Amino acid sequence: MAKQLLKGNVAFAEAAVRFGLQAYFGYPITPQSEALEHLSGRMLREARVFLQAESEVAAINMVYGAACCGVRVMTSTSGPGFSLMAEGLSYIAGSEIPVVVVNMMRGGPGLGNIQPSQADYFFMTKSAGHGDFHPIVLAPASVQEIIDMMGLAFELAEKYRTLVLIAGDGSLGQMMESAELPPMQPLPALRPNWAVTGADGREPNVITSLYLVAEHLEEVNLRLQAKLADIRQHEVRFVEAQTADAELLLVAYGTSGRICTSVMRQARQKGIKVGLLRPQTLWPFPAQRIGELCEQVRGILVVEMSAGQMLEDVDHAAGGRVPIRFHGRMGGMIPMVDDVLADLQALATSLGLAP
Amino acid sequence: MALGMVLIDVDRCKGCGLCTHICPVSILALSKDTLNVRGYHPVMVTDTEACIGCASCAMICPDVVFTVYRRRRETRSAVARTASAQAGVISG
Amino acid sequence: MSQAVAVPEDMEQVYAYPRSLTQANSHYCPGCVHGIVHRLVAEVIDELGIREKTIGVAPVGCAVLVYNYINTDFVEAAHGRAPAMATGIKRVSPDKIVFTYQGDGDLAAIGTAEIIHAANRGERITTVFINNAIYGMTGGQMAPTTLEGMITTSTPGGRDHLLAGYPMRMSEILAQTAGAVYVAREAALDLAGIRRTKRAIKRAFLAQIHGLGFASVEVLATCPTNWGLDPWAAMQWAKENLGAFYPLDTFKITDEVKALPV
Ligand SMILES: Cc1ncc(C[n+]2csc(CCOP(=O)(O)OP(=O)(O)O)c2C)c(N)n1
Ligand code: SF4
Ligand code: SF4
Numbered sequence: 001m002a003k004q005l006l007k008g009n010v011a012f013a014e015a016a017v018r019f020g021l022q023a024y025f026g027y028p029i030t031p032q033s034e035a036l037e038h039l040s041g042r043m044l045r046e047a048r049v050f051l052q053a054e055s056e057v058a059a060i061n062m063v064y065g066a067a068c069c070g071v072r073v074m075t076s077t078s079g080p081g082f083s084l085m086a087e088g089l090s091y092i093a094g095s096e097i098p099v100v101v102v103n104m105m106r107g108g109p110g111l112g113n114i115q116p117s118q119a120d121y122f123f124m125t126k127s128a129g130h131g132d133f134h135p136i137v138l139a140p141a142s143v144q145e146i147i148d149m150m151g152l153a154f155e156l157a158e159k160y161r162t163l164v165l166i167a168g169d170g171s172l173g174q175m176m177e178s179a180e181l182p183p184m185q186p187l188p189a190l191r192p193n194w195a196v197t198g199a200d201g202r203e204p205n206v207i208t209s210l211y212l213v214a215e216h217l218e219e220v221n222l223r224l225q226a227k228l229a230d231i232r233q234h235e236v237r238f239v240e241a242q243t244a245d246a247e248l249l250l251v252a253y254g255t256s257g258r259i260c261t262s263v264m265r266q267a268r269q270k271g272i273k274v275g276l277l278r279p280q281t282l283w284p285f286p287a288q289r290i291g292e293l294c295e296q297v298r299g300i301l302v303v304e305m306s307a308g309q310m311l312e313d314v315d316h317a318a319g320g321r322v323p324i325r326f327h328g329r330m331g332g333m334i335p336m337v338d339d340v341l342a343d344l345q346a347l348a349t350s351l352g353l354a355p
Numbered sequence: 356m357a358l359g360m361v362l363i364d365v366d367r368c369k370g371c372g373l374c375t376h377i378c379p380v381s382i383l384a385l386s387k388d389t390l391n392v393r394g395y396h397p398v399m400v401t402d403t404e405a406c407i408g409c410a411s412c413a414m415i416c417p418d419v420v421f422t423v424y425r426r427r428r429e430t431r432s433a434v435a436r437t438a439s440a441q442a443g444v445i446s447g
Numbered sequence: 448m449s450q451a452v453a454v455p456e457d458m459e460q461v462y463a464y465p466r467s468l469t470q471a472n473s474h475y476c477p478g479c480v481h482g483i484v485h486r487l488v489a490e491v492i493d494e495l496g497i498r499e500k501t502i503g504v505a506p507v508g509c510a511v512l513v514y515n516y517i518n519t520d521f522v523e524a525a526h527g528r529a530p531a532m533a534t535g536i537k538r539v540s541p542d543k544i545v546f547t548y549q550g551d552g553d554l555a556a557i558g559t560a561e562i563i564h565a566a567n568r569g570e571r572i573t574t575v576f577i578n579n580a581i582y583g584m585t586g587g588q589m590a591p592t593t594l595e596g597m598i599t600t601s602t603p604g605g606r607d608h609l610l611a612g613y614p615m616r617m618s619e620i621l622a623q624t625a626g627a628v629y630v631a632r633e634a635a636l637d638l639a640g641i642r643r644t645k646r647a648i649k650r651a652f653l654a655q656i657h658g659l660g661f662a663s664v665e666v667l668a669t670c671p672t673n674w675g676l677d678p679w680a681a682m683q684w685a686k687e688n689l690g691a692f693y694p695l696d697t698f699k700i701t702d703e704v705k706a707l708p709v
Contacts, residue, residue, distance in 0.1 A: 023539050049538045053531070054564040061528040061561070065504070065535025068522045073539070091525050196520040196536065198543055200499035206514045208505070208523035360458060371478030371671075371678040377638060393472065413462035414641050417482025418473060423462035430457040 003180045009034035009173040011143045011181070012076070012102060012166070015150040017042055020185045022071035023049035025062035029078045030114040031170035032104040036076065056081035060088030060101070067097045068207045070195030072154055076102035078170070079120055080111065089163060090129025094209025096224070098157035100150075101135075102166040104173040105305075107332035115332020116170035116255060121309035124165050125283040132221055134228055135163040136235060137282040139253040143177035145280075151182060160231055161194075167282055169305065171255050171334065237280040238289060242268065246275030247353050248344065249293055251314050252303040253279045256335060260303050263340045272348050282310065287317035294321040298351045301344050303327045303335055323351070358431060359408015362422040363398060370395035374412035374421070380405045383412060465489035467498045469518045478678020480668035481509055481577060483635050485516050487645040488548070488575060491652055492519065501544040502536055504529040508550035509583040509670075517548075527558020530565035533572045544655055546573040552582045555591040555617045562621065566661040569626025573651045574663035576617065578632075579670040580689060587673030591615040594692055599673070614692060618665045622698035628660035630699040634667035634690060636682045643695075646709055653707045662704070667693055 006014075013035040016024070024043055026036045036052065043050035049066070053059035059075050066073040077085065082103045092099045105120045107113040124137050136156050140146040146168060153164040191197050196205050211217035239257075242264060243249065252260040257278035267274045277293065279286050294300075299322050302311045308326045315324055327343045329335050348354045368391060375383045375398065382402045391397040398420065400406065408425030425431075467489035475481050492498050501519040505511055507526035514521030524532045529547035537545040554562050554576050565572065581599055582588040588601035592614050596605040606614075622630040629651055633644040644666050651662035667689045669681035676684055 023535070025535060051534070051538060054560055057528065058531040058534075058561055058564065061525065061531035062535035062538070064524075064528075065522065065532035066539045067535075068532075069536055069539045071539045073535070087525050088528070095523070196502045196522055197540065198500040198502065199518070199520050204514070204518055204520050206521045206523070208514065208521075210511060210523050359461075360452070360454065362452060367472055369477035373478055373678050373682070376679045395477065408458075408461055410462040411638055414638055415483065417475065417479055417486070419464055419468060419482075419486055421462060422460065422464065424454055424458040425461045426455075427457050427459050 003178045005176050006143055006179050006181070007034060007174065007176050008143050008146055008168065009104070010038045011179055012146045012150050013038040014042065014181055015147040016074055017046065018182045018184050019151045019154050020072050020187050021048065021074060022187060023066045023073040024075065025051050025053050025059045025066070025073070026075045026077065027053050027056045027059050027081055029081045031106055031116070031173045032076045032078050032102065034173070035102070056084035057087065060085040063099055064088050064092050064097065067092065067099045068196050070191035070197070074100040074102065076104065078104045078106045079108045079117070082120060082123065086129040089135070090131050090133070091209050092163050093129065093133035093135065094131060095207050096161045097207065098161050100153045100157050100164050100166070102168060104168045104170055106170050107330070113332045114170060116172070116305060116334060117330070117332055118169055118254060118256060118305040119307070119309065119330065120167070121282060121304070121306060124167050125285070128163070128165065133224060134283045135165045136160070136231060136284070137165045137167050139167045139280055139282050140172065141254050141257045141278060143172070143175065144179040146172060147179055147181060156235060160227060162227070162231070167254065169255050232284040235281060236284045236286050236288070238286040239278045239280060241276040243275030243277065243293060245273055246296065247298050248272065248274040248348060249297040249300045250274060250276045250303060250344070251279070251290065251300060251310070252276070253282060253310065256303045256305055259335050259337055259340060262337045263344060266337065266341055267344055270345070272344065272353070274344060279310070285313045285317070287313065290314060290317035291319065294318045298322060298353060299347050300324045301327060301340070301347055303340055305329055305334065357404045357406045358426050359406040360403070360424045361400060361406060361412060363400070364420050365397045366392045367418045367420045368395055368397035369393070369418055370397060371417065373415045373417070374398055377411045377415045379409060379411060380407055382406060465493050467492040467518045469516055471515050473516055474512060475509065476672040478669070478671045478681070479509070480579065480635050480666070483641060484575060484577060484644070484666055484668065485513060487635070487641070487648055489517055491645060491649045494649065495652055495656065497544045497652070497656070500542065501546065502540065504533045504536070504545065504547040506547070506549040506553040507584070508553045510548055510550060510577065511584065513548050527553050527556070528561055529553065530558065530561040530570070530572070530574065534565055534568070534570050537570060537572050541571070544573070544652065546575065546652070548575045549577070550583065551576070551578045551580065551590045551592040555615050563624060566621045566627045566663070567624040569628070569660040571655050571658055572661060573655045575648060576663055576665040577668045578665050578689070578693065579668040581670050581673050583670045583673055587670070592617070594688060616693060618663070618698050621663055624661070626661050627663070627699050628701045629654045629662035629704045631697040632665040632667065632693060632695050634686065634695055636667060636669070636686045650704065650707060650709045653709060654704045657703070657707060659701065659703050667695070
């Protein structure tokens with residue numbers, strides 16, 4: 001299939017259709033509404049389900065209901081809507097149902113603004129609802145990667161029967177890039193045997209997150225934790241660039257990761273031996289690889305569009321072995337290459353690495 | 356010969372008493388001196404011969420304790436005749 | 448166990464345990480009307496022969512474990528979200544019969560938005576709404592449906608509208624939505640009422656089977672435990688007091704629903 005110029009929000013929506021999305025429920029919010037608008041026509045033309053819900057609370061619970069029927073289903077939103085979904089996300093996690101949610105992060109807290117942000121990192125990776133769970137969180141950095149990650153998201157959600165979040169940001173949603181969409185996939189003819197499809201010729205299926213007996217709920221939690229450990233072991237994904245000889249390491253994801261690619265290129269021209277690690281999964285986090293690189297590099301610069309959230313995970317992974325600096329912008333501001341480069345140079349100088 | 360008959364699933368009963376109030380011939384009562392496995396005083400039939408098989412108890416019971424039988428239409432009138440004849444004997 | 452009694456040959460069974468109820472003993476308090484309405488729903492499912500294609504959505508409230516009793520596929524919704532979940536289920540499974548079973552806190556407080564919009568969209572779902580004028584599960588606090596003057600654990604001096612607003616007539620509100628095809632209120636508080644309630648529930652399921660739109664049945668019920676009354680006295684109190692504020696009526700019925708043979 002040929003490359004075409006695509007807007008991030010339209011790209012992930014169309015990719016989802018082609019990866020076999022059977023139902024979408026959502027509520028408009030900038031900066032992701034183009035996805036909902038695209039699907040409003042597209043899904044109906046494919047004779048699939050599209051519904052604009054009365055709120056994100058309703059949307060996520062519609063998604064939950066449809067997911068209990070064993071179909072590929074998703075919603076997309078941004079910060080304020082994601083906050084409203086937290087209840088549903090917890091129920092989905094508790095009942096181990098495959099669901100995909102895209103969060104195109106915008107400036108917060110509160111109503112904030114509609115500019116890009118990465119300030120929902122904690123929320124998405126560590127506290128997407130009450131109780132002990134982590135969703136898998138994928139972090140694309142380009143329109144092509146959003147497309148590819150939609151397919152991955154459905155696969156992982158179904159493989160582990162888990163919640164998968166895509167952590168985008170407003171600029172990824174709004175940017176136009178040349179990218180290639182996958183071919184149309186056929187929809188599965190059958191629904192999984194755990195789904196609610198009517199108890200015809202079998203015992204009733206009950207999908208619940210309620211376990212009134214503490215011993216039972218602990219068992220459920222232990223099983224859930226075992227699954228998360230499995231995911232942690234097998235699904236860590238990241239991109240590494242120029243780390244072979246690196247003395248310094250940039251760690252950044254999504255839009256910040258793109259910016260850091262430019263920073264790295266310019267720094268290399270100045271003779272700074274810097275590499276980049278861009279996590280593609282924010283949970284599970286590539287902590288082990290960062291730990292390994294700490295045996296080699298002398299310092300780390302973390303770049304985020306937040307006050308420093310992933311920073312805590314990098315810090316933990318580094319375990320005090322190397323100094324860590326942070327460059328963050330907030331409120332919808334995007335880090336500038338020159339500013340990040342200046343911080344990197346300062347780090348290099350402080351370590352006696354300046355050329 | 357009774358017109359109806361109820362079977363009582365004693366251990367399902369929670370002794371709420373609703374059926375005892377609803378029974379039109381007042382033949383249901385909570386057995387004050389027995390407890391079922393769940394610790395309730397279960398319902399019992401005080402006069403099996405008087406049951407008319409109306410299923411009122413089954414309709415109001417929240418715990419589906421009753422199975423109800425009623426004499427088929429063909430034999431019902433014969434039973435009624437016998438009953439009124441007997442009543443005649445007693446009153447006479 | 449049933450008594451081992453031989454059934455005379457010329458007797459026929461006039462009441463049998465519904466096939467769509469499990470054998471589980473319920474967790475409900477003695478005399479709780481939830482049990483009666485569960486049974487009615489199961490009887491209706493039996494009579495319509497739809498058990499194998501029915502999917503229930505359980506509420507948060509005393510009926511949270513309804514899936515242990517009604518013998519169909521079930522999902523457990525978050526508090527008040529059953530109509531949204533039912534919407535998701537029905538939209539991707541239009542050939543299934545989907546119903547929600549909700550209390551008055553679930554439907555009339557935290558889930559008001561979800562029920563009104565599901566009704567307004569004309570979702571082909573059936574809602575059974577138990578109005579016992581109180582929050583049973585959490586220990587008898589005020590519900591939106593609590594009558595003025597009624598003492599609850601959160602209105603110790605009786606519900607005062609200046610402080611806590613007025614009781615809410617949800618069926619009258621739902622009947623205003625264009626997507627609703629059948630909205631009725633019945634009372635499972637005596638034999639005639641229980642029979643009428645069953646007919647209404649059957650009609651509400653039939654409306655869905657015929658793809659006509661949203662159908663709901665509000666059922667006036669009791670919570671003997673939190674009202675502090677014995678079950679029979681609770682029923683009499685409810686008939687007199689709930690019945691006075693919540694008229695039993697069919698607030699909306701389209702010609703198509705009216706024409707359905709129940
Ligand atoms: C989000 C949320 N808030 C509060 C609760 C606590 N809670 C559980 S049941 C309930 C009220 C139930 O009352 P109702 O719907 O009237 O049902 P009943 O128990 O009377 O049958 C509440 C407030 C909860 N489970 N979830
Ligand atoms: S109505 Fe049912 S539970 Fe209550 S006393 Fe009678 S048989 Fe027992
Ligand atoms: S608390 Fe009230 S509503 Fe809940 S089971 Fe007991 S009587 Fe029924």
